[in-house]
Amino acid sequence: MESIGQRDQENLTTLVEFVLLGFSDVPDLQGFLFWMFLIIYMIILIGNSLIIIITKTDTSLQTPMYFFLRNFSCLEICYVSVTIPRLLADLWRQKRTISFLACATQMYFFLVLGVTECFILTAMSYDRYVAICNPLLYSLIMNTQLCTRLAAGCWISGFPVHIGFTYLIFSLPFCGPNQLDHFFCDIPPVLKLACGDTFMVEMLIYVIAVLVVTIPFMLIVGSYVKIISTILKLPTATGRAKAFSTCSSHLMVVALFFGSGIITYMRPKSSQSEGMDKFLSLFYTIVTPMFNPMIYCLRNKDVMVALRKFLSKWIVL
Template identity: 85%
Template sequence: KEGGNLTTLVEFILLGFADVPGLQKFLFGMFLIIYMIILIGNSLFIIITKVDPSLQTPIYFSLGNFSSLEICYVSVTVPRLLADLCRQNRNISFLACATQMYFFLVLGATKCFILTAMAYDRYVAICNSLLYPLIMNTRLCIQSAAGCWISGIPVHIGFTYLIFSLPFCGHNQLDHFFCDIPPALKLACGNTFMIEMLIYVVAVLVVTIPFMLISWSYVQIISTILKLPSATGRAKAFSTCSSHLMVVALFFGSGIITYMRPKSSHSVGVDKRLSLFYTIVTPMFNPMVYCLRNKDIMVAMRKFLSK
């Protein structure tokens, strides 16, 4: 639509990996395999934690919840990416782009909150082990899970609306494989200063504060573990927490670098690689990290598969 000298955009073109035309089939095959690993790995994890009575504990409830989230989280971006790798027409309407961005942000926030809840579970288990059954009761587990899923919804409805209320003009090529904030803002014309400040505020609330709470929990956990008298006890406690710490470091590290960097230091190539890391690579490793480093899960999996 023409408005003065500006052409108001009604759709974007997701460029994705169009800059490497010779690798389209290879990338499609690789991402499809990773997506299937994520779906199968997390689904198997959910089933095992539901059917095995020995895994009916708060931490496995949280892990099952986390696996459900991972399936939803990757399904927001990967199916669209796979479709775009197979076709020439990569147009995406404003509504579809806004919807994808909204669900990506909400599920990303939920992931931050669930990882924080899991850190609290580990903190209580190790630092207040005698009170653990009393504190981490079924009611608290369900309430915290519901809170994690719901709390990001109102913030990101308003946030996504504000971004798509900006005037977009000029070319409509979104140099990314999904509708994310940094590439969308590059196409916005006019003053985006307020939105950029809002991004930092939301990032502090959703990413930085949960990360600080997790870090504080692990400072307490590690200091408690180091006071344990037996080396076996220390090793067991460390192995219980190390898998969660690995997942936290991978996800929060890449997320903080992406959203907390100044706009001037954003480069398309770096943003795409970082996005691949926290949207596809870490969800693929999560079931492996939790399963391979957990004897209870391995025992339950052998029993389940032998049936």
């Protein structure tokens, strides 16, 4: 009995890395997937960088709405940079091993930036709520000091919570197979490899998801109920159309990000499957960030005008 226990302990200590299977089930598409994800990554970097530049330099965009949009674009660049470069490296070199420390670090920053995105989207909805429901007090309420504090709170709030949460996950014993059927270190696939009791961790996931995903989502929904109610009371069709146009972009981004995130982390464990988890993860880690700059640019006349002015200067130069 002692030798068996000793052997089990050795297995626990020798398991020091995971293997990210990623998209190894489609070996013939590895080259295609590499170039596709590389192009998507470049689109995300260029699109969000342009939004940051024009909202910072164009004098007509120095309002709270574009201040939060600039923060959101900066966040999107950081968010995708946690997963896509590693995915590209794995597809290029066909070496998919990742150490426990690297896996924990990737998960930690992915969770922190995901929480930050939830909070910034909530702050953006509050900004739209004040602008449409209390237009006369908008400049007074959404002053520079409040905007700065809201943005700083969004960026900072996720850091302390997820240090302990990530440590708790990687403190679990991993004594079986070390193959993660995923393209990055997300919570569900890592927990599937743990051979200890994960009940408390799973309950903690639901609690944190309610606090940082469900509650912000409900606040956004509440804001838009008020916003839509106010818009419908506007006397002119032109006024209603203009008000809807300033909110529709944000509402589309909220639906894409929160919808896929809630399905991934809040659905029962029994209904989870590797294929669905990977598809949903692709959606909120890569596809949604790719569409965000397009949504905000194409559906916002002020951003389009500023973008044309910026590009025309560079074309002339």
